[in-house]
Amino acid sequence: MSDNLYAQLISLTAGTLLLTAALIVWRRSLRACVRLLAIQGIALAGLVAVLGWHERTIELVLVSLLVLGLKAVLLPLVLSRNVLNHDDDREVPRLNPTASLIFAALLTMLAYIVCRPWMGDTDDPTSRAVPIGIALVLIGFLLLITRRRAASQLIGFLVLDNGIATVAFLTATGVPFIVELGASLDVLLVVLILQVLTGRMQVKFGGTDLDDLTELKD
Amino acid sequence: MAAFLFVPLVAALVGAAISSFNQPAAFRRFTGIGTSIAILVSGIALSAAALASHVESSVTGLLRADALSSYMLCVIGAVALTATWGGIRGSGTADGGRVYNALICAFLGAMSLAVLADNLGIMWVAIELTTIATAFLVGHARTGRALEAAWKYVILGSVGVAIAFLGIVLLYAATRESGSPTLSWLALDQGHLALNPALVKAAAALAVLGFATKAGLAPMHSWLPDAHSQAPAPVSGLMSGVLLAVAFYAVLRIQSIADAVLGPDLMRGMLAVGGLLSLAVAAALLVGQRDYKRMLAYSSVEHMGLMALGAAAGGVLGLTAVLLHILGHGLTKSSLFVVSGRIQGAEGTTTISNVRGLLARRPGLGVPFLIAMVALLGLPPFSLFFSEVGILIAAWTRGMGWVTAIALVLLLVVFAALARLTARLAFGAPEESESVDSPVDRSSHGPRTPLIIALSVTAVIAFVAVPLGSLLLSAVAVLSGGS
Numbered sequence: 019m020s021d022n023l024y025a026q027l028i029s030l031t032a033g034t035l036l037l038t039a040a041l042i043v044w045r046r047s048l049r050a051c052v053r054l055l056a057i058q059g060i061a062l063a064g065l066v067a068v069l070g071w072h073e074r075t076i077e078l079v080l081v082s083l084l085v086l087g088l089k090a091v092l093l094p095l096v097l098s099r100n101v102l103n104h105d106d107d108r109e110v111p112r113l114n115p116t117a118s119l120i121f122a123a124l125l126t127m128l129a130y131i132v133c134r135p136w137m138g139d140t141d142d143p144t145s146r147a148v149p150i151g152i153a154l155v156l157i158g159f160l161l162l163i164t165r166r167r168a169a170s171q172l173i174g175f176l177v178l179d180n181g182i183a184t185v186a187f188l189t190a191t192g193v194p195f196i197v198e199l200g201a202s203l204d205v206l207l208v209v210l211i212l213q214v215l216t217g218r219m220q221v222k223f224g225g226t227d228l229d230d231l232t233e234l235k236d
Numbered sequence: 237m238a239a240f241l242f243v244p245l246v247a248a249l250v251g252a253a254i255s256s257f258n259q260p261a262a263f264r265r266f267t268g269i270g271t272s273i274a275i276l277v278s279g280i281a282l283s284a285a286a287l288a289s290h291v292e293s294s295v296t297g298l299l300r301a302d303a304l305s306s307y308m309l310c311v312i313g314a315v316a317l318t319a320t321w322g323g324i325r326g327s328g329t330a331d332g333g334r335v336y337n338a339l340i341c342a343f344l345g346a347m348s349l350a351v352l353a354d355n356l357g358i359m360w361v362a363i364e365l366t367t368i369a370t371a372f373l374v375g376h377a378r379t380g381r382a383l384e385a386a387w388k389y390v391i392l393g394s395v396g397v398a399i400a401f402l403g404i405v406l407l408y409a410a411t412r413e414s415g416s417p418t419l420s421w422l423a424l425d426q427g428h429l430a431l432n433p434a435l436v437k438a439a440a441a442l443a444v445l446g447f448a449t450k451a452g453l454a455p456m457h458s459w460l461p462d463a464h465s466q467a468p469a470p471v472s473g474l475m476s477g478v479l480l481a482v483a484f485y486a487v488l489r490i491q492s493i494a495d496a497v498l499g500p501d502l503m504r505g506m507l508a509v510g511g512l513l514s515l516a517v518a519a520a521l522l523v524g525q526r527d528y529k530r531m532l533a534y535s536s537v538e539h540m541g542l543m544a545l546g547a548a549a550g551g552v553l554g555l556t557a558v559l560l561h562i563l564g565h566g567l568t569k570s571s572l573f574v575v576s577g578r579i580q581g582a583e584g585t586t587t588i589s590n591v592r593g594l595l596a597r598r599p600g601l602g603v604p605f606l607i608a609m610v611a612l613l614g615l616p617p618f619s620l621f622f623s624e625v626g627i628l629i630a631a632w633t634r635g636m637g638w639v640t641a642i643a644l645v646l647l648l649v650v651f652a653a654l655a656r657l658t659a660r661l662a663f664g665a666p667e668e669s670e671s672v673d674s675p676v677d678r679s680s681h682g683p684r685t686p687l688i689i690a691l692s693v694t695a696v697i698a699f700v701a702v703p704l705g706s707l708l709l710s711a712v713a714v715l716s717g718g719s
Contacts, residue, residue, distance in 0.1 A: 135434050136406075155402065162395065171391060178395065182402045189409035194419065196298075197357030201401065204364040208394045211371045215387050222380050231384040234462045236521050236530065 025143035027068045032147040034061035035184060036126065039157045039177055043122045046109045048101045051173050052094050059089030062180055066187055069144070073191060081192055085183070088202050093176060093209055100213055101169055112164045122157050129153035144188045151188060154181025168216040168226040172209060179205055237285050238292045240278040241299045241352060244309065247274030248345025255337035264333055268320035268340045268470075275348055276313025282306035283707050293354065300354035300422065303710035307559060308351040308485050314693070315477040315566035316344050321686040322574035323470025336376065336468075343369040343474065347482050356404050356419040359486060360397070363450060366479055367393040373471045374463045385459075385466035392459040393450060400446025400486070406439035407493070424493045425714075431497050440494035444506055447490065450483035452540050454513035461521075464533035465586065469577020472529065473570035476536040481562045484543055488558075491547060492715045500550060507548035508639050514541025515646040522653040528579070529586045531657055532572055535612060538650050539565045545643055546627035549634045555712040557626030563697065564619035567690040568611045575605045578681040588657055592664035600680040602662055604687050609658045611694050613651060618691075619698040 038058040042051050063086035070078030101107065111118065129152035140146065158178025162171055186193055193201070216226050223230045251267035283306040285292050293300040301309070320340065346369055350362035367390060375386030404419065410431045411418050418424065449456035464472045491503045518538035525531045539561070546558035576586075579601050583591050595602035611618035624647075631640045697704060 136432075136438060159395075162391070168387070175391065175395060175398075178398060182398055182405065185402060186405040186408075190405060190412045190417065193357050193405060193408055194355075197355070197361065197419070200358065200361030201364075204361055204368065207368045208364070208390065211368060212387075212390055215371075215375065215383060215390065218375070218378070218383055219387070222383060228387070231387060233381050234384055234388075234466070236461070236525070 024068065024072050028065065028143040028147055031061045031065035031068060032150045032184070032188075034058070035065070035180065036150050036153060039154050039181075040119065040122050042173060042177060043118045043157060043161065044115050046111070046115070048107050048109055048167065048169050048173075049098065051109075051170065052098045052101055055097070055173055055176055056090050056094035058177070058180055059091075059094065060086065062089055062183060062187075065184065066192070069187060069191055075191075077195055078191060081195065081198055084198070084202060088206065089176075089180065089183075092206065096209060096213060097169065097172060100216060109165060109167050109170050111166065111170075118160070118164060121160055125156040125160060126150075126153040129156055148185060148188045151181050151184030151186075154178070154184055157181070166227050166229055168212070168219060168228055171228065172212050172216075175212075176205075176209070237281065237290070238294060240281045240285075241292055241294050241301055243278040244271075244275040244313075244348035244352070245345055247271045248341045248348065251341035252338040252345070255341060256334055261333070264337050265324055267337050268344070269317065269324070271341045271344045272313055272316035272320050274313075275309060275344060276317055278348075279306055279309030279311075279313045283310055283703070286710060287703060287706060289710075297420065298355055298358055299352045301352055302714045303707055304485075304488075304559075304714040305351045307707055307711045308482065308562075309348060311481060311563050311566055312344070312347050312351065312478050314563070314690075315570045316474060318567060318686050318690040319470045319473035319477065319570040319574060321683060322571065322690075323468070323473065323577060324683065335372065339369050339373050340471070340474075343373070343479075347478060350482050351485060354420050354422060356407065356421070356424075356489075359489075360401055360404055363400075363447070363483060363486060364394065364397050366482070367397065367450075370463075370467070370471065370475060370479070374467045376468050376471070377466060379466075382466040385462040389459045389463040392456070396446050396449025396456060398446070399449070400443045403439045403441070403443030403446060403490075406435055406442065410435040410439060421489060421493075425489075425496065433498055436494060436497045437502060440490055440498070440502065441506065443490045444487050444494075444503065447483050447486040448510055448544075450479075451487060452480050452483075452514075452537055453510040453544055454517040454537060454541070457514065457517060457537050460537060461530045461533040464536065464573075465527060465529040469573050469580065470570075472532070472577075473573035476533065476573060477566035477570035480536060480540055481566055484540065484547075484562070487544075488547060488555075488715055495550075504548045504550070504636075507544045508636060511541045511544030511548060512639060512642055512646070514538065514544065515643055515650065519646045519649040519653065522650055522657070525653070525657060526588055527586045528588050528591070528657070528661060529573075529576055531588070531654070532569065532576060535650075535654060536565075536569060538647075539569075542624060542627055542643075542647075545631055545636075545639065546623075548639075549627065549631040549636055551630055551634055552709070552712055552716075553626055554630030554634065555715055556708045557623045557630060559708050559711055560619055560698065561623035561627065564611075564623055564694050567694045568608055568618070568620065571604065571687045571690045572608045572612060574682070574687065575601060575608060579605065582677070582681055588661050589664075591661055593662075595662045596676070598677040598679075600678045604680070604684075604691070606658070606662050607691055608687075609654070609662075611691060613654055613658075617696075617698070618694050620694070622698040 066082035129149040133149040161174030251271040282301040286303040346365035353359040452460040
């Protein structure tokens with residue numbers, strides 16, 4: 019693969035990651051957010067596949083299949099089952115969409131500023147894309163803080179996780195395979211657990227608005 | 237001897253399997269105790285090997301037990317034995333304790349894996365597994381409050397630990413830059429790798445921030461009092477006694493790597509701030525506390541803060557005191573949670589003002605509670621006294637004078653608040669009607685032996701130079717870049 023094509027593919031996949039994150043911040047429909055999350059998973063798997071192709075390692079190609087299966091198919095499927103169970107698909111975030119998008123833009127700028135001392139002025143396409151991973155982490159935090167529904171917090175957690183995975187693949191072409199396997203399993207289990215807890219919440223409180231959780235405090 | 241590396245993990249798997257599949261419920265009650273004993277025995281065997289300067293590592297190099305890991309394994313085993321044995325009656329539920337016991341075994345196995353892993357990544361996976369195993373244990377009561385506690389615990393725990401993973405990833409990137417990609421403690425600790433300081437700085441800060449969330453250090457502690465007050469008592473004992481300590485063990489390991497590359501300033505600053513904030517939060521929320529389980533939870537925040545101060549001070553005295561504190565706090569706190577579970581069972585409430593006069597009305601519960609509180613308050617001869625003094629002296633002599641002074645004031649507030657609450661619970665005048673009707677309840681509401689053993693051990697360990705003292709010193713040597 020020519021260097022030019024490689025750089026373009028890295029930019030394309032990383033750009034898709036950032037775009038989907040911004041769209042998740044913007045959209046209020048949970049179903050749309052889950053679909054966007056699936057697209058983000060595909061972009062991440064694509065990024066890994068491009069890296070694997072460039073470095074000519076079979077292991078990375080296997081990892082990209084793992085990422086595709088987990089983040090583009092399995093997790094969105096689990097999430098959408100939960101979302102489809104409810105008639106109420108709307109999220110009412112604490113911030114209106116415009117303010118959220120401005121915050122997301124600020125966080126992306128912050129990510130670029132934070133990354134400068136580590137990355138220096140390289141022309142390496144992977145190093146130049148690292149701030150996008152950090153931006154995803156920060157946007158994940160934004161979602162966790164500003165959203166009220168249980169399912170949206172889950173989506174925020176997964177965006178954050180995608181961001182960490184992006185940083186891992188771009189800076190170190192991924193962690194060792196056994197750690198990658200363990201980490202994927204952990205994420206899957208956490209999502210399943212939160213899913214069960216959401217179900218219990220639905221039964222107990224008749225909704226999944228996290229503002230209902232205010233009994234415990236000092 | 238290398239087989240002992242696998243004994244805790246295999247025992248946990250077998251325990252979990254027996255709990256979930258086997259028909260006779262009689263076995264099920266003992267799986268937690270069996271796993272704890274297996275962990276304790278392996279810990280002692282591996283410690284003996286480490287003392288004979290023979291570090292056990294598995295063939296694949298993923299598991300390794302130096303003096304520090306072996307010591308932590310002993311702590312996990314001892315505290316788990318106290319909590320599971322002491323809490324053996326508290327697990328009767330609709331499914332016969334099937335899920336409960338299986339999750340307890342999985343939890344113990346995950347903690348053992350976390351301290352035995354020689355690979356930062358594996359350790360991270362194991363620590364995340366502890367969150368997964370305990371999620372349903374926290375939500376076990378199935379009430380709205382338990383659900384709320386479980387949700388907050390899983391979200392904050394996973395997000396915190398995810399941040400730590402970002403740190404680990406950056407550390408891995410740094411080793412990759414230096415030409416030999418590795419996540420092994422052994423390779424990282426020696427300081428031979430020429431790591432990029434800017435990258436290590438970011439990595440260590442993120443990793444410590446993440447693991448500190450799991451260790452319950454302020455300002456990321458908000459999940460802790462909720463989870464500890466809602467979980468069944470033995471689970472609270474395990475979480476407070478060892479889970480926090482295991483997360484803190486990760487902080488200590490990261491600190492030793494960062495110190496080797498960057499010098500001590502970064503970690504010292506972070507840990508000192510976290511420690512003081514934890515003490516302040518505990519002091520502020522203990523003063524007006526009304527719930528005795530939350531009181532114990534905030535006391536855990538206080539003790540984690542003290543350990544953070546000790547780690548910030550560093551040096552042989554500071555680190556030895558921190559490690560001794562981990563054991564003393566684990567045994568004392570797990571006994572206290574076990575007793576508090578029994579009090580809750582007998583009285584049906586966790587509000588302090590509704591329990592008054594425990595010593596006169598229920599001496600079987602009041603006496604162990606009072607003794608354990610005396611140990612927790614840090615009075616001699618209990619080991620917490622010596623480790624607290626050690627931590628404060630280490631901080632004072634190593635140039636943290638102001639920090640020590642503030643910490644002392646905050647500790648005094650915590651001491652006064654805890655003493656007042658304990659006095660109210662144990663001695664306070666019982667309500668008129670009750671004192672007339674009800675006869676004195678001398679039952680201990682569960683086995684006494686584990687509490688007696690745990691508290692006696694806490695009372696004497698500070699005086700045992702051999703083998704505990706030598707084990708602690710070799711564990712400190714591991715953290716100081718030796719071995």
